Amino acid sequence: MPDAHVEFRNVSKTFDGETYVAxxxxxxxxxxxxxxxxxxxxxxxxxxLMMLAGFEAPSSGEILVDGVPVHDTPPHRRAYGIVFQNYALFPHMSVEKNLAFPLQVRGVEKARQQEQVARVLELVQLQGFGARRPTQLSGGQQQRIAIARALVYEPELVLMDEPLGALDRQLREEMQYEIRRIQDAVGVTMLYVTHDQGEAMVMSDRIAVFEAGRIKQLAAPITLYEEPNDPFVASFIGENNRLAGVVQTVEDDICIVDVKGHTVHAAQVSKTTQAGDDVLVVLRPERISVQPRNHDYSNVHRAKVVDLTFVGDHLRVLLHACGNESLIAKIPNTAGHGSVLEGDHINIGWATLDCRAIPI
Structure with a gap:
């Protein structure tokens, strides 16, 4: 990627020389x-994120910003905006003074400081709050001020480490859209750390999914959801049924898989998959059709309804099917959903491309 703003090249990190955290x-x-x-x-x-910020040093490899290695640049000279979960606002200072502080340490003249502070307060929609102290603000307002402080000196790169972790669910969801709105308005490059996959799906252009110090898959949210290429990604992003099986044949990028004596047609994930390979067939619950009215599906199986759970906009259906005792389907909460009852024996179906055969 010739125009990469940030680049990690073969970066690894160990604190004890034996166990790698990245x-x-x-x-x-x-x-x-x-x-x-x-x-x-x-x-x-x-x-x-801490290695990019300069708070930790890579054990090997290099990190570049605008094509220039940053290993020898101390954190205070990297000029990135940084937002932490605990906000790190000065409680004894007003909002305006908190926002002006990064400008003061950079020697920005007073008039320019006032202009920049007014600009970011408008950006985060908190005009008129400049005289208040952080303790007089709600959690969401404090988070907006923390974001405004990270943007006040117009950095080209902003790093955020679990910034919404301390907020309640409703406010956290509101702030997800607010942060994305601000990022779109400013056009800044943003690296955002979270363990919340729903948060990542809402906000991101792309997501790097980490497990045990490695990136397992890097893709747009819709691709991670619809086309996971790794068992961990399939289990971590959204809800998936996971059926272990053995490939019988591969035909035109379709795997014919034996799942405990049941034949399942699934999309081939790896071009190297061949007959005899162990695979994990992954299938989203919402892609399972309950009592399909036609036989257009390549996968149609008998199932027993074990349990029904009302979850507001849908019903969660626990099924015994394909030799598995915990297959999950989701039925939209619409008229007619009551035709399926606990204890019923029914047909279920799904399309070949709605399930994927991932090598294990």
């Missing part, structure tokens, strides 16, 4: 992209 990270981020580093605790995502 290993062989290769990543290119174009200018203006919103990239999320997503993974469970201990997966290496925050370590990568």
């Amino acid at each position: 290993q062989d990270i290769n990543l290119q981020v174009p200018r203006g992209e919103f990239l999320t580093l997503l993974g469970p605790s201990g997966s290496g995502k925050t370590t990568c």
